[in-house]
Amino acid sequence: MISPYAQTPYAVRCDWGPIGADEVGPGTAVVAVVDVLSFTTTLTVAADQGIEVFPYRWRDERAAAFAAEKNATLAVGRSEVGPAQPVSLSPSTIRAAHGVTRLVLPSPNGSTVARRLAETGATVIGVSLRNARAAAAWTARTLPSGAAVAVVPAGERWKIDDSLRPAIEDLWGAGAFLQGLLDEGLGGLSPEAELAAAAYRHVSPHLRDALYACASGIELAGYGYPEDVEIASEVDSSTVVPVLDGDSFRPVPV
Template identity: 35%
Template sequence: MSSPQHPFAQSPYQVRFEWGTDGLARLAPADIVVVVDVLRFSSSVIQAVERGETVVMDAASRAVSINGVAVAEAASGLVLMGGLRNAAAVAGAVLAEQERRGERTSVAVVAAGELTSRERGARLRFAVEDLFGAGAIIAALADRGIDHSSPEAAAAAEAFRPLRGAMRHLLTASGSGRELADRVDEVHAAAAVDASSVVPVLRGGAFEAFAAGTP
């Protein structure tokens, strides 16, 4: 893990942004880590928790997303699951946690990205849907006054803002979306900005609904 003084740790900033488990390790430790894996881990977990389910990080979860699970398992502190579908809700949960703590609370938004293959040693591929998902959350945080963002985080937010209204088209047309052409309904659900008020939080190896005021 990076020391807080490392140039890539983004430690001077309250809101930080990186990619994958290596990126998470580069960041200074944060009070809250938001895992973003829009297609399909974040969105499937969000929708399951909407239905009142608890999602255990097990073999079934890894079958959906090896990299998303890996980021969640490597994270410490309060671990939330976010995406386009619940960006505003995640920002609200972060603000509620900061108010509960009574002090400035640091946030690491980590995009999972996509693996080039499922083989060991596979490289992480840039995934535009995760950039947009992270940017939506960072923009929503800024709208609530949590706006001391690193340049990396600010760039992600500004990638999302002007394209907010085109998410459905952009996700469907992206490489990841085309790969999931037989699951287009899932892609459309993942692209629905702020359709959900649910924020999954990782507790005891499973995601459940975040409740404000609960440590």
């Protein structure tokens, strides 16, 4: 029996986090990973600068060796940034970086989902509010006839038990991409995908304020990183799509 959670009757599917990715990803041609605060926002900022990005597991002691093996810069935690290690998951550090051409980017959510999806055989792309429309246009142009698309809002993790916290900013980012697919003439959205698109349409007139007001936005600003929220709110400012090729995302202009 086909899993009822796989949404296989629909051409466009949507579900949350690593487990949701395992359900809706297999059998699709393109999977969009959405982690607005901050993995895919940082990824799109890097793509705008032509940087190749290697997603990596969060808090893995082998990350430094992996970066050395790939001749890449390792992004550290936000609180670890300093003169010797100026680049972190914060998109503002990527924007300010000079001479970075390859980057290892650990992340507890989006990076984990991306690596997991790469094993399904689907083409994995990084989507944020910054490049949602460009990513939808690229998907509509490259999607084989009759093929399916999956969208995975990564969500966050509860500190108390590491369970999934559905993060509304990722719902909005997924919805922005899904609305872009609708605008490109692609239909067949599952009810879950329809909900995400509707959520984006509802919030779009005041999206910047909503990002600052949501739990993740308050958290980041409270920790001293309001610029991360500001960069995340740059809706459709990017025309580059990060496409996972092997073990790295490479920027593809649209």
